[in-house]
Amino acid sequence: MTYSARVITLSDKGYTGQRTDTSGPALVSRLRELGFAVEPEPVILPDTSDMIEEALRKAVKENIALVLTTGGTGVSPRDVTPEATRMVVEKEIPGMAEAMRAASMLKTPHAMISRAVVGICKASLIVNLPGSEKGARENLAAIEPALFHAIKKIHGDPSDCASAP
Numbered sequence: 001m002t003y004s005a006r007v008i009t010l011s012d013k014g015y016t017g018q019r020t021d022t023s024g025p026a027l028v029s030r031l032r033e034l035g036f037a038v039e040p041e042p043v044i045l046p047d048t049s050d051m052i053e054e055a056l057r058k059a060v061k062e063n064i065a066l067v068l069t070t071g072g073t074g075v076s077p078r079d080v081t082p083e084a085t086r087m088v089v090e091k092e093i094p095g096m097a098e099a100m101r102a103a104s105m106l107k108t109p110h111a112m113i114s115r116a117v118v119g120i121c122k123a124s125l126i127v128n129l130p131g132s133e134k135g136a137r138e139n140l141a142a143i144e145p146a147l148f149h150a151i152k153k154i155h156g157d158p159s160d161c162a163s164a165p
Contacts, residue, residue: 003065007042010071015046023070023136052084071131089119103142
């Protein structure tokens with residue numbers, strides 16, 4: 001089965017054209033390699049809670065199986081992605097967020113200030129990733145081994161978790 005995916009880049013500078021988004025296109029490329037049906041371009045929004053929440057709710061309403069956000073997970077005053085995500089998700093999956101931070105900590109001590117959230121709303125898995133291309137790629141790689149299993153379970157797969165590859 002092919003699952004749908006959407007990438008949402010959160011960057012004030014990217015939204016106004018002051019910075020070229022590289023993390024969004026890199027994630028789109030990787031999702032295609034993994035077999036997702038993903039939109040050709042990431043959505044680019046400013047770091048504004050209302051707009052982020054609206055974009056996430058739209059993706060859920062459109063039954064997008066996997067929604068990746070990139071950016072806004074740190075501690076700067078404009079980093080509001082986790083708060084906006086928590087307004088949308090019904091269940092958090094802390095293990096996936098913890099796995100991303102643990103993998104990142106092996107590469108940089110700055111990973112400990114990530115506030116990324118992973119959660120479910122209806123049939124959508126929402127994952128917050130860092131804004132840098134390198135960080136976004138590395139964090140996605142950290143959860144790839146469980147990604148399809150999680151999506152299958154969210155979509156009602158009745159098989160036992162122990163039998164999953």
